[in-house]
Amino acid sequence: MKKTRLNFFLILAAIFLSFIVVTSAIAEVQENQEIAIESVTLNKTELALTVEGSSETLVATVLPANATNQLVEWSSSAPEVATVENGAVTPVAVGNAVITVKTVDGDKTATCSVVVSEEPQNDERWQExxxxxxxxxxxxxxxxxxxLPDSVNSKSVYVQSNKNGKPINCSTELSEDNKTITINPPPEGYMPGxxxxLFIKNKVKSASGKLLTKPIKMMFSVKPAETSEAVVINGITEDPAVIGKVVVTTDSDTNLxxxxxxITMSNKNLAWEQVDPRTFTVTVPGAAKGExxxxxxxxxxxxxxxxDVEVEWAEENLPFTLIxxxxxxxHPIPVKYAGYEAGGQNISIPLTWSNLPADTKSLALIMYDLHPIANNxxxxxxxxxxxxxxxxPEGASGTAQMPNGCVELINTFGTCGYGGPEPPAESGEHQYKIVLYALNVDSLDLSGQVTLAQFESSVSENSLGSAELSGVFSQ
Incomplete structure (x- = not known):
């Protein structure tokens, strides 16, 4: 019995020792395993600094916090504007720069946009x-x-562009009596138009060491190129039917x-089309009534x-339009919208409308042939x-693309829905009119085959207005 107990304790001791060895091995493996970086962030994504102003320090945070390699590298997209060293950003000159921090392990990055502007000065005096x-x-x-001659330099007397705020390459000269500063234009001259x-900062000092009492700035515009070479805009007219559409005309031939x-517009990507050498249409994206x-x-x-270079679309009274x-x-109706007998595909014409009259509850549409031989x-x-x-939409007739709840009636061909133009051969040009009626009722009591007279009689008492579109077709 004693021998059995002894063997049992020996077995337990062996198991315990093997557990310690395995645990130590696992711990050693875990200690040697590298933890990869998942991301890096900065404490700021934007910085506003001034020339000759103080630096600011960006702090990078690497995640996870226990990542093995925490080293990062810093860089500036424009060292001539702002430099960076170990996160400390130093302004150099007016402009924009992007500071990037990148992890050595995994190449994870984060950025901060830096804007460096001229040192602000109080009580600047505007000249005429x-x-x-x-x-x-x-x-x-x-x-x-x-x-003091040494106080006249590119930091105290300079010209900058009003468009982008960047200094212009102008030279300065001081008279023999040290009382007059001459500011020369850039070698290529100022840009016409x-x-x-022009800035004169209070860094300018008198010979006795006194600073200029109030800094001065003066805006000036440069004469445009000779008018004989300039294109004259003799018309800028907003389209009353389409919000954002403008017709521009010139007095001479111009290319697109x-x-x-x-011709540009602040913060707008204009969409231009040329109608003829002197007529253009332009669409202002996002245009709204009354603005x-x-x-x-x-x-x-x-x-x-x-x-007037300023355009505005009225809040109300825009015409009900069908296009x-x-x-x-x-204009001619493309042949694919014609009937099969006329070589077409018999697909319905795409239509769009806008500016419905107030209180419109439903719409009704009819397309018919005005030619005498067609008899409506x-x-x-x-x-x-x-x-x-x-x-x-194009080809909507007879499909699920038709608006919910609408009803297509039987046409003169005896079919339901759209029937494309099929004028008799050699009968000349036929005019096809599409009329869209705005109605003050939710529905009309019409069904089956309908004539133009029946249709017009049904809508006449409930019409708030109509919009029309005409096209021609011939064989």
Whole structure:
């Protein structure tokens, strides 16, 4: 019995020792395993600094906190604007820069946008605005006492662009009596039609060491290029039917690329189309009723007498309009919308409408042939279109693309829905009119085959207004 107990204790001791060995091995493996970096962040994503101002330090945080390799590298996209060392960002010159921190392990990155501006000065005194100076304008500034030559430099006297805030390459000279500063234009001259600001900072000192009492700044505009070479804009007219659409006309032939570069709008990506060499249409994205939008004319363009560069679409009384992307008013209807007998695909015409009259509850549409031989042949009749609908897509007739709840009636062909143009051969050009009625009722009591007279009689008592689109077709 004693021997059995002894053996039992020996077995337990062996198991215990083996557990310690295994546990130690696992711990050693865990200690040697590297933990990868998942991300890195900065304590700030934006910094605003001033030239000759103090530096600011960015702090990078690596996650997870117990990552094996915590080392990071710093870089600046524009060292001439701002430098970075171990997270400390130092302003150098006016401009923009992006500071990037990157982990050595895993190349994880985070960025901070830095804007460096000129040191703000209080009580800057604006001088009188100077308009239309020549591109080679030389400025002279005379003081009532001699000034210290060393205080006149690119930090105390300079010109900057009003467009991007960057300094211009202008040289300065001091007169023999040290009382007059001459500011020369850049070697290539100022840009015609652009605006600039002349600065004289209170870093300028008198010979006795006194600072300029109040810094001075003066804005000036440069004369545009010779008007004989400039394109005159003689018309800027907003389209009353389409919010955001403007028609621009010129007094001379102009290409699309030139007008796209010459006429711009702040923070808007304008969409231009050329109608003819002197007529262009432009769409202002995001335009809204009642808001005003101003065009900017760049070098090479000028505005004619009485033309307003500001456009506005009225809050109300915009016309009820029906258009198609397939053809314009009174233009030929593309053959694919014709009937099979005329070589077409017999697919319904795409239609879009806007500016419904107030209190519209439903819409009704009819398409018919005005040619005497056709006797008002009905090609398409649709009723009970919900007022919330704004379009009938191409080929919608007879499909689920038709608005919910609407009813397509039987046309003169004897079929339900759309029947494309099929005028008799050699009968000449036929005019097809599409009329969309806005109604003050939710539905009309019409069914089966319908004539133009029956349709018009049904809608006449309930109509709030109508919009029309005409096209032509012939065989």
């Amino acid at each position: 605005w100077k308009e239309l100076v020549p591109p080679v304008k030389v400025w002279t500034v005379t003081f009532n006492a001699p000034i 652009q605006k600039y600001i 690329a030139a007008i796209q570069a010459g 005003k939008y101003a065009f900017t004319l760049n070098t090479g363009f000028t505005v004619g007498s009485g033309v 198609s992307t397939a053809y314009q008013e009174n 042949w009905v090609h398409w009749a649709v009723i009970n279109i919900p007022a919330t609908a704004t379009e009938l």
